[in-house]
Amino acid sequence: MDxxxxxxxxxxxxxxxxxxxxxxxxxxxxxxxxxxxxxKRNFNNRQPAPKEHGESxxxxxxxxEVDYQANGFDPHEMLYDWDYGxxxxxxxxxxLREYQIVAVDKEIEIAPGVYFPGWxxxxxxxxxxxxxxxxxxxxxxxxxxxxHPHTIHFHGIHAASMDGVPxxxxxxxxxxxxxxxxxxxxxxxxxxxxxxxxxLKRHIHKGLYGAFIVDPDPKKYQGQKREVAKTRNHAYQENxxxxxxxxxxxxxxxxxxxxxxxxxVNSIAFGYMKKPIQIRANQKxxxxxxxxxxxxxxxxxxxxxxxxxxxxxxxxxEPTLKIVDTIMQCQAQRGIVExxxxxxxxxxxxxxxxxxxxxxxxxxxxxxxxxx
Amino acid sequence: MNSKKDTFGSRGSISIWIxxxxxxxxxxxxxxxxxxxxPLALFSNSLPPIEELTFERIRITDDxxxxxxxxxxxxxxxxxxVLVDEAYWKFEIxxxxxxSRLGRAxxxxxxxxxxxxxxxxxxxxxxxxxxxxxxxLSTPSPSFGWREFAAYGLIGVYVGVVxxxxxxxxYPAMKAIDRKWLGAxxxxxxxxxVFLLIDTLLEAFEIAAELxxxxxxxxxxxxxxxLTWLGLLALGExxxxxxxxxxxxxxxxxxxMIALGxxxxxxxxxxxxxxxxxxxxxxxxSFLVIGFMLHNLTEGIGIAAPLLPGSRPDAQKHRxxxxxxxxxxxxxxxAPAIIGAWFGxxxxxxxxxxIFLGIGLGAIWQVIVEVFNLLRxxxxxxxxxxxxxxxxxxxxxxxxxxxxTAFLVKF
Numbered sequence: 001m002d003x004x005x006x007x008x009x010x011x012x013x014x015x016x017x018x019x020x021x022x023x024x025x026x027x028x029x030x031x032x033x034x035x036x037x038x039x040k041r042n043f044n045n046r047q048p049a050p051k052e053h054g055e056s057x058x059x060x061x062x063x064x065e066v067d068y069q070a071n072g073f074d075p076h077e078m079l080y081d082w083d084y085g086x087x088x089x090x091x092x093x094x095x096l097r098e099y100q101i102v103a104v105d106k107e108i109e110i111a112p113g114v115y116f117p118g119w120x121x122x123x124x125x126x127x128x129x130x131x132x133x134x135x136x137x138x139x140x141x142x143x144x145x146x147x148h149p150h151t152i153h154f155h156g157i158h159a160a161s162m163d164g165v166p167x168x169x170x171x172x173x174x175x176x177x178x179x180x181x182x183x184x185x186x187x188x189x190x191x192x193x194x195x196x197x198x199x200l201k202r203h204i205h206k207g208l209y210g211a212f213i214v215d216p217d218p219k220k221y222q223g224q225k226r227e228v229a230k231t232r233n234h235a236y237q238e239n240x241x242x243x244x245x246x247x248x249x250x251x252x253x254x255x256x257x258x259x260x261x262x263x264x265v266n267s268i269a270f271g272y273m274k275k276p277i278q279i280r281a282n283q284k285x286x287x288x289x290x291x292x293x294x295x296x297x298x299x300x301x302x303x304x305x306x307x308x309x310x311x312x313x314x315x316x317x318e319p320t321l322k323i324v325d326t327i328m329q330c331q332a333q334r335g336i337v338e339x340x341x342x343x344x345x346x347x348x349x350x351x352x353x354x355x356x357x358x359x360x361x362x363x364x365x366x367x368x369x370x371x372x
Numbered sequence: 373m374n375s376k377k378d379t380f381g382s383r384g385s386i387s388i389w390i391x392x393x394x395x396x397x398x399x400x401x402x403x404x405x406x407x408x409x410x411p412l413a414l415f416s417n418s419l420p421p422i423e424e425l426t427f428e429r430i431r432i433t434d435d436x437x438x439x440x441x442x443x444x445x446x447x448x449x450x451x452x453x454v455l456v457d458e459a460y461w462k463f464e465i466x467x468x469x470x471x472s473r474l475g476r477a478x479x480x481x482x483x484x485x486x487x488x489x490x491x492x493x494x495x496x497x498x499x500x501x502x503x504x505x506x507x508x509l510s511t512p513s514p515s516f517g518w519r520e521f522a523a524y525g526l527i528g529v530y531v532g533v534v535x536x537x538x539x540x541x542x543y544p545a546m547k548a549i550d551r552k553w554l555g556a557x558x559x560x561x562x563x564x565x566v567f568l569l570i571d572t573l574l575e576a577f578e579i580a581a582e583l584x585x586x587x588x589x590x591x592x593x594x595x596x597x598x599l600t601w602l603g604l605l606a607l608g609e610x611x612x613x614x615x616x617x618x619x620x621x622x623x624x625x626x627x628x629m630i631a632l633g634x635x636x637x638x639x640x641x642x643x644x645x646x647x648x649x650x651x652x653x654x655x656x657x658s659f660l661v662i663g664f665m666l667h668n669l670t671e672g673i674g675i676a677a678p679l680l681p682g683s684r685p686d687a688q689k690h691r692x693x694x695x696x697x698x699x700x701x702x703x704x705x706x707a708p709a710i711i712g713a714w715f716g717x718x719x720x721x722x723x724x725x726x727i728f729l730g731i732g733l734g735a736i737w738q739v740i741v742e743v744f745n746l747l748r749x750x751x752x753x754x755x756x757x758x759x760x761x762x763x764x765x766x767x768x769x770x771x772x773x774x775x776x777t778a779f780l781v782k783f
Contacts, residue, residue, distance in 0.1 A: 059436075059462040059482040062453050111460070113452030114496050254500020261455075261496060269460065360459030 060360070064112030066268050071108045073124040075264075075271040079245040082213070082234065083128040085138075094184075095136045101127065103146040103173075103195070103208065110262050111269040111362060116252045118207035119146055119195075125267045126248040126292070127193070127210030131234060134188040134217050143178040150203065153196035154212055155332065158183035165196045172197045188216035188232075190288045190314030190334045192248075205253055205260075205294035207267075211246050213288055216317065228317040242286045242338075243279055249291045249299040249329070249353070249363065259295055263353065263363035272365025276348055279341060279367050287337040288314070291329035299363075300328040301337065302354040308339035326354050341369045421447040423497050426584040427505035428476070429720055430493065431513040436483035439493055439505065443471040444584025455494040456483050474586065485510045513650050514717050524646055524717040525710050531645055531664040532638040532709025536631075537702045538665075539672015546673070546680055554680060555756065556766030558747040561630070561674040562740060563770020568637045568671075569736045571778070575640055576729035579722050587723060593730040600734025604629070608742070624697065626678040626742055631705040633739040634671045636732030638705060640725070641668075642712020647720045649713075663780025670773050675701050678746060 068074040085097030101121050108125060110116045121127025132138060142152050149172035153164035161169030162183050170179040195208030218229035218236065230238035250267060251260030262269045279285060291299040302325060309319035310327050314336040321327060329335065341349065352364035424445030431438040437456070443449045450470040454463040464480040471477045485491055487510055494504040514520040546557060573593075580589025611625055641664060648660070679693050715724065751758040 060459065061462065062460045063462055064452075111453055111496075113450065113498055114500055115498050116500055252500075254496065255502045257502075261500060261502060357458050361455070362460065 061270050061273065062111050062362070065274070066109045066112050066271070068268075071124075072106075075266040075268045076275065076277070078124070078126075078129075078266045079247070079277065081129060081246075082131040084131055084234070090137060095133065097130075097132050097136050097138055099128070099130060099138070099140045100143065101140055101152060102143045103150045105146045105148075108207075108267070110252050110254075110264070110267055114254060114262065114269075116207075116254055116262075119148065119150070119203065120207040121152075121210055125207035125209075126246075126250065126290075127208070129211040129213065129246045129288075130193070131211075131213045131215065132185045133215045133233060133235065134185055134220070136185045138181075138183055138185050140181045141178060142173060142181060144173045144175055147175055148197070148203075149174045150195045150197050150208060152181055152193050154181065154183070154193045155191040156183065156212065156214070157186045163196075164193075166198055185214045187315050188214045188229075190290065190311075190336050192290045192292065192332060192334060194292065194332075201294060204292065205251070207250075209248070209250075209292045211248060211288060211290055213246075213314075221317065225317045232317070242284045244286045244288065245277070246288045247290070247301075249289070249293055249301070251293045251295065251358070251361075251363075253295065260293070260361065263293070263299075263358040263361045265363060265365065269362025270364060272351075276366035276368035279369055281341045281344055281346065281369050281371055284338065284340050285367075288334070289329070289337050290334035291331055293331060293358075296355075296358070298328045298330050298355075299358065300326060300354045302326040302352060303337075303339060303367075304350040305344070306339055306341065306349065308337050311336040311338070328354075341367070344369055346371055421445075421449075421499065423447065423449045423499060423501050423503075424584065425449055425451075425471070425495065425497075425503040426582070427493070427503070428722065430505060430507055432485060432507065432510055433515075434512065435480075436485065437479070437481045437491075437493060437507070439479040439481065441471060441477055441479065441495070441503075442584050443473055443475050443477075444586050446473060448472050448475075449497055451477075451479070451495045452498050453496045454479060454481055455496065456481060457491055458494075487511060516718055520717070521714070524649070524713045527645060527649065527661060528642050528710025528713035529706070530661050531641060531668065531713070532635075533702055533706030535665045535668035536634070536672045536675065536706040537698075539669045539674075540676050540698055540702060542673055543676040543679070543698070546676060551754070552756075552762070555747060555750055555754070555760065556762045557673070557677050557680070558743060558750060559763040559766030560670075560770035561677045562743050562747065563767040563772075564670045564674050564774050565630070565633070565736055565740045565743065565770075566767075567771050567774035567778075568634065569733065569740060571774075572637050572640055572729055572732050572736060575644065576726060576733060579729065580726045583722050583726060587726075589722075589726055593726055593733065596727055596730025597733035597737065600731045601738050602734075604735060604738040608738070623678045623680075624693065626739075626746065627675050627701055628704065629735075629742060630678065630739045631675045631701045633732065633735035634675065634705040635708040636728065636735050638668065638671075639708035639712040640729045640732055642709035642714075643716040643720065643725050643728070644712075645709075646713035646716020646718075648716070650717045650720065660781060663777070667774065667777040667781055669777075670770065671705060672702070674743075675705055678743070 083099065085099045088096045088098070090096050102123075103119065103121055104123055105117070105119050106123055107115045108118050108120075118125055130138075140152065144150050151164040151166070151170075151172055154162075158181075162181050163169060164181060166172045173179050191212040191214060193210055193212045195203040197203045215233040215235075216229040218226045218233055221229045227238070230236040231242060233239055247265040248267075249263075249265050251264070252262040252267075253259060254261040264271060287301075289301060293299045307323045307325045310321040310324060311318075312320040312333075312335045314334065319338070320335075327335070327337070346369050348366040348368050350364065350366055352359040422445050424443065426442045426444055428440040428442050430440075441451075448470040451463075451465055454461050461481055461483060466478050466480070479493075479495070481493065483491070485507070489510055491507040491510055492504055493507065494502050496502050514524065549557075576593040577590055580587075580593045583589035583592075608629075645660065645664065676698075712728075715721070747763065748758055751760070751763070
């Protein structure tokens with residue numbers, strides 16, 4: 001009796017075990033599969049996108065504000081901040097424009113709370129926007145107050161000794177040293193200058209570059225071309241019908257891994273998105289656009305809801321591309337973009353690099369078109 | 373006489389205290405002088421701060437990502453901006469402000485992530501340094517609910533308890549087998565334990581390597597293993613000393629030790645599986661679980677082996693091993709996988725994972741030593757060579773089974 005009892009007991013235990021191992025496990029297994037693997041199995045049932053994650057648009061972009069005062073420059077002022085130099089007339093009657101450019105090392109805030117140890121001309125990136133008329137004599141006293149040797153190399157026509165490259169003419173200018181670059185401004189167009197000290201890549205991406213705008217001299221052209229030249233020359237009243245802006249497309253490699261963490265026009269990520277550029281609908285718009293972005297082969301601009309004419313290098317009075325809404329530039333390529341928002345509904349019109357990556361890393365902004 | 377001794381003694385202890393304090397006071401003084409004098413100013417002139425951030429865990433919610441960061445560097449670190457897939461993105465950080473040394477903070481990033489696709493989160497500090505972590509496969513992280521709790525627990529049951537129980541079901545067959553095979557079965561147990569040792573070691577190192585530097589992950593693993601081993605040695609000595617009087621079954625003791633070692637290893641497996649499911653990495657889903665079941669089947673044999681009558685020459689007489697004993701052993705070896713799966717799924721912490729795997733390492737090592745001793749005693753008793761062909765084959769089969777079944781779970 002005792003024996004049978006134990007045996008029965010053991011049987012029941014085994015039964016229990018068997019139940020657990022077969023039925024129970026199988027049943028609970030199905031439940032588990034549904035809970036844990038369910039999402040994986042329903043691959044065909046997947047929704048087009050996960051649920052609406054609130055206002056996803058407002059979640060994009062940087063957090064906070066850049067302190068322009070601490071930086072010493074404001075990207076909005078930079079748009080219109082042309083440097084005409086100290087003007088005088090040479091005995092020959094030629095206009096002389098004298099500039100002093102000082103290379104310095106300074107930390108600037110390029111995105112809210114992100115600081116870049118830059119090298120720059122006159123304490124700003126991009127450096128001063130030099131503006132003159134073709135045929136002017138340009139004299140630049142270059143002082144190097146940076147801890148590294150630098151040069152200024154101009155894109156323009158000049159003598160070999162004025163080229164601002166290592167080993168030619170004054171060559172690299174050491175710390176505390178200075179030199180004078182002198183040449184006649186030619187040809188007219190939208191140009192740039194930059195440091196050509198080696199290693200070139202680092203000297204450029206650190207911030208040593210700026211705009212060099214040479215306006216055409218209307219006296220040298222006839223008929224329609226003269227009229228166009230007048231609108232391009234800052235000294236003529238015809239120029240005032242244009243809202244002229246300088247945009248230098250640049251990037252910053254904050255962790256020095258050979259790729260940019262920040263892209264922008266005029267250095268500040270989303271600078272023109274947080275505060276749009278106000279433009280009047282009835283005014284013609286002209287952008288002097290320069291690409292100095294390091295590490296990436298090209299950069300580009302796309303203007304929303306509108307089309308523009310493009311003058312590659314700005315060296316012609318006729319557009320080189322008509323009615324386009326996107327153009328691209330390799331490094332040091334530049335040009336003039338002309339458009340108008342006349343007759344458009346007032347509002348915010350976006351412009352950005354049409355490399356989505358650059359756009360989302362800071363090279364994106366708005367024109368805020370206002371009436372009148 | 374007595375009182376004199378006491379005074380002398382207390383005076384002696386005071387002077388010991390003072391002399392023990394002198395070096396400490398001296399170093400405090402020197403540190404103060406060093407900090408006041410700042411003799412390293414020459415070196416740190418305008419150096420950017422050293423920043424070191426580690427992503428501990430990224431949770432995926434319906435609203436976006438929740439990323440926990442640890443500051444393992446010497447200075448506080450501020451997060452200036454956050455990028456997701458190379459785009460600046462809004463974020464909130466809690467606690468706000470900079471993350472202190474050894475401190476933690478959680479980033480909340482509202483992001484329209486794409487199901488089953490990869491995303492990369494990058495944080496930028498004021499100096500422009502970047503720290504990044506990949507979300508290899510986006511799927512909502514399990515939120516803590518009963519359904520999820522049960523499901524993850526069940527994964528643990530499958531991976532840990534079920535295969536061990538099934539493996540133990542070979543016990544009657546093992547019992548019926550000819551005595552000469554006993555050595556081979558013990559050798560097989562050693563083989564599978566050696567595999568588990570290596571497997572646990574590599575797993576521990578992998579997780580330890582992801583820890584912030586100050587934890588010293590790899591030394592931590594090894595020292596935890598060493599201390600565990602020493603603890604178990606001491607425990608074993610006590611057991612041996614007490615066994616004659618109390619008359620506990622030494623075979624059962626060893627089986628429990630093996631079960632404990634295997635249990636700690638299974639805890640690691642549970643952690644890995646739970647974390648894999650939580651992060652959506654376990655794209656093989658049920659295949660992975662089935663793989664672990666087959667892989668862990670052999671563990672049951674290992675636990676049951678020392679319980680076999682005759683495996684222990686010194687045993688006076690064999691005691692019957694009840695079902696409840698087997699159940700308790702299976703639980704000891706298998707249940708940690710459940711706990712592991714819960715931790716892995718809901719609160720994966722590399723530091724705890726490293727410590728537990730270190731404990732597992734020490735336990736498995738001790739178990740290998742014990743089973744090896746058992747095998748040697750058996751060989752002496754049976755008057756067969758320790759490294760007999762049969763034993764070597766048993767050992768090899770143990771490793772081979774584990775290696776081949778691991779094909780199902782390693783990818």
